[in-house]
Amino acid sequence: MTSDVNGRDPSYLTDLVVAPSCLLMYVVYHLLLARRVYRKPETTVIGITRRARRDWVYGIASDQNYAIIAVQTLRNWLMAASMLGSVAISLSVGIMALVATLSRTREDGEIAFLSGWGWLFRMKIACLITCFIGAFISFLEVMRYLKHLTFFITTIAPRDCNRKVKERIASNVHIAASMINRAALCHTIGLRVLLFSFPVLVWLFTVWLMPVFTLLLLLVFQCRDDESEEYGGMTASAFARDVEQQSQDEEVEPLLLAHEP
Template identity: 35%
Template structure:
């Protein structure tokens, strides 16, 4: 049984710390200075979009826009679940899960066990993406009905409430996309831990740019 190289232990931990520290920093930046982040700017502008649609009764615009978002989330959710099924199929066809005891996933002592862990992490990553995209579809469907209700119809129907529901849908969409981005370093890990670390550095650089421009 081939033992692990030290890089297989150190570099994945460094990758995790790099991605974790970046997202913790970005989270607090969104809280402190939302208008300097893409998430804060888009949330602010979506509130005005909801207000404009409801006050000017632009029903067709609302339906077409929400339809586009639902279609995008559906495509990404379908892709994520297909990749997840493919990863599970690969593991079961190779009889790798059946042959290895559960303790093998907790104590990684060989390259054989680590290969299984890499595939399982990819599966969990795309399953997380699928969950978030389906939740975003759920919130979009709620907004699709509520945004067409006249403002004077009920006190519960407010621009602020509908904007919060819409922003929840967009938050889950963003989390789903983050899972797709994270798949890059995880896939590079299959080629070696050095590639994984380099991929995480490149990913953080790309995220730093797109997270600060709407």
């Protein structure tokens, strides 16, 4: 076993500088992206799709004939999140099983995980497992939001109910529009955390591959997250007017109260 694995090589200081720097770049990029989504949503794919999902919920609420289509769409999204969550937890369990086989068995019969390996290698394995578990938790949150969303989006106001009940059902549509965007946010976080496992994985071989893979990921994200206003089909002022109109409580209520005799 080499001195680097045993943690006796002072070159581990390079890992302590490069690895946190890659994580910092990854976090800073997404903080800047969140700032753009908040200030100029029409220039990002996330901002445009958030608006599209909100309009989709309002459209479903205005015509309950599309309720079946809505449930099928949510079911497809639920299945995709379930598959990705299964992949994440399977990879984490597989790595832990591999770690168990590489570990030594003590005299009392218990397994000492990664005994004989340096603390740096242990930290790399821990970071890799953390990425998979974090992605798994994010996809669990997606499934939780989607299951709740099916009840909100298919709620129909009875014809003989009073106005107070109909107003409460109308408020459920606003909650559903917010909930579907929260599910999408958790889905995005889960994917980004899962993809960050690739730089962590190559870190096991050499630390210099980690910044290369991190920069490649950020370059791909930059191409995927950017959107021109012309292609998005809206200007900044038009988008701001739409958001302002959607924030009003009176927007969806007439759609749901239209059936009132």
